[in-house]
Amino acid sequence: MQIGVPAETQAGESRVAVTPEAARRPLLIGVPKETAALEKRVATVPEVVEKLVKLGFRVAVESGAGDAANFSDDTYRAAGAQVVPTAAELWAMSDIVFKVRAPSPQEVGLLREGTTLVGFIWPAQNPELMQQLAARKATVLAIDSLPRQLSRAQKMDALTSMAGISGYRAVIEAANAFGRFFNGQITAAGKIPPAKVFIAGAGVAGLAAIGTAANLGAIVRANDTRAEVADQVVSLGGEFVKVDYEEEGSGGGGYAKVMSEGFQQAQREMYAKQAREVDIIITTALIPGKPAPKLITADMVRTMKPGSVIVDMAAEQGGNCELTEPNQAVVKHGVTIIGYTDLASRLAKQSSTLYATNLFRLAEELCKTKDGVIDVNMDDDALRGLTVVKEGNITWPPPPPKLP
Numbered sequence: 001m002q003i004g005v006p007a008e009t010q011a012g013e014s015r016v017a018v019t020p021e022a023a024r025r026p027l028l029i030g031v032p033k034e035t036a037a038l039e040k041r042v043a044t045v046p047e048v049v050e051k052l053v054k055l056g057f058r059v060a061v062e063s064g065a066g067d068a069a070n071f072s073d074d075t076y077r078a079a080g081a082q083v084v085p086t087a088a089e090l091w092a093m094s095d096i097v098f099k100v101r102a103p104s105p106q107e108v109g110l111l112r113e114g115t116t117l118v119g120f121i122w123p124a125q126n127p128e129l130m131q132q133l134a135a136r137k138a139t140v141l142a143i144d145s146l147p148r149q150l151s152r153a154q155k156m157d158a159l160t161s162m163a164g165i166s167g168y169r170a171v172i173e174a175a176n177a178f179g180r181f182f183n184g185q186i187t188a189a190g191k192i193p194p195a196k197v198f199i200a201g202a203g204v205a206g207l208a209a210i211g212t213a214a215n216l217g218a219i220v221r222a223n224d225t226r227a228e229v230a231d232q233v234v235s236l237g238g239e240f241v242k243v244d245y246e247e248e249g250s251g252g253g254g255y256a257k258v259m260s261e262g263f264q265q266a267q268r269e270m271y272a273k274q275a276r277e278v279d280i281i282i283t284t285a286l287i288p289g290k291p292a293p294k295l296i297t298a299d300m301v302r303t304m305k306p307g308s309v310i311v312d313m314a315a316e317q318g319g320n321c322e323l324t325e326p327n328q329a330v331v332k333h334g335v336t337i338i339g340y341t342d343l344a345s346r347l348a349k350q351s352s353t354l355y356a357t358n359l360f361r362l363a364e365e366l367c368k369t370k371d372g373v374i375d376v377n378m379d380d381d382a383l384r385g386l387t388v389v390k391e392g393n394i395t396w397p398p399p400p401p402k403l404p
């Protein structure tokens with residue numbers, strides 16, 4: 001078993017007899033500074049460092065790793081982490097690496113053989129990266145591959161925590177670009193109507209956007225192909241707008257499926273009506289493994305009121321709006337169309353804290369003995385699901401979890 005054994009012992013494992021005490025030396029979790037463009041998040045935060053230390057781990061952080069999220073080197077030191085000057089040193093000393101984004105080729109080059117890597121990996125989209133990680137004889141825990149349908153996995157569900165933050169931030173971006181109040185007001189200068197917001201897709205991000213826009217006082221409507229979300233939309237203060245076409249929208253695992261041409265036509269008619277009526281559209285519609293459905297056409301944008309705003313949260317997957325430009329805010333036909341792909345990162349302190357907590361919950365599952373040594377138990381459904389490489393062998397896709 002490689003994973004519970006620190007680097008020094010692993011290197012000579014075949015030749016040197018390892019004492020039980022040495023084999024159970026606490027592992028070192030290393031947290032490098034994220035290198036992807038626009039990425040401000042960091043994979044652990046000082047308050048979580050303290051908890052990891054209590055779990056028996058040693059923690060090291062690359063100098064400056066938390067700067068963009070407002071966590072200074074000193075706060076990490078005070079929490080019990082070692083701060084090391086360079087990425088190369090950090091990667092070289094780590095038994096476990098906590099990251100947010102999938103590693104770049106340079107970072108894979110720094111990954112020491114036998115290390116455990118935790119972060120967003122997206123194995124289906126990154127086959128080459130998977131091969132490279134396997135070649136490093138790594139064990140890779142892809143937080144995006146967690147079986148979210150297991151209730152036990154919810155505390156580790158970083159996709160949900162990041163989507164919730166992104167939905168909130170999408171509304172804030174919309175409010176920032178919109179020239180009026182969200183809430184209706186009666187003032188001495190006249191009566192101001194509330195803004196009307198339409199949310200396309202009521203998954204985790206969409207529901208967060210509905211709640212945020214409703215709290216700001218807007219009139220909120222939402223649509224999703226999965227009719228089962230209607231009650232949740234209403235409970236958050238929105239109105240569920242149905243497509244006038246009978247078709248079940250749920251695919252596998254509670255996710256959406258591609259709808260029939262007939263449904264799509266009826267949906268386009270309903271969306272065209274909403275586009276004429278509302279001030280703000282926030283789109284969140286995704287189908288796992290498929291390009292984002294095009295729900296807002298250029299013709300619909302043309303009919304929107306001048307000064308309206310679209311926030312396209314599906315911009316990274318091709319966009320729900322035909323006119324979206326990824327990572328840009330553009331004005332077309334008098335409508336501001338926002339295609340930022342870093343919405344969670346724009347709230348870096350909050351998203352880093354929630355992400356770090358999700359990884360801490362994972363660390364607890366990996367280290368039930370609380371001695372800083374991990375056991376990637378492949379008989380545990382949650383751990384099996386997110387283990388995409390085990391000691392150099394690709395173990396993705398996993399078998400379906402055994403649901404109770």
Ligand code: NAD
Pocket residue numbers: 148149150151154157159160163200201202203204205206223224225226253254255256257259284285286287288293295
């Ligand atoms: P997602 O980001 O993949 O999709 C966003 C939403 O877009 C979904 O609600 C989807 O139904 C909707 N959509 C897709 N195509 C559409 C279209 N053409 N028109 C309108 N809407 C469309 O999804 P997500 O937010 O990551 O999660 C969605 C599912 O995962 C839900 O069923 C949710 O309950 C489930 N989930 C379960 C758990 C859990 O059980 N612990 C946790 C998180 C999410």
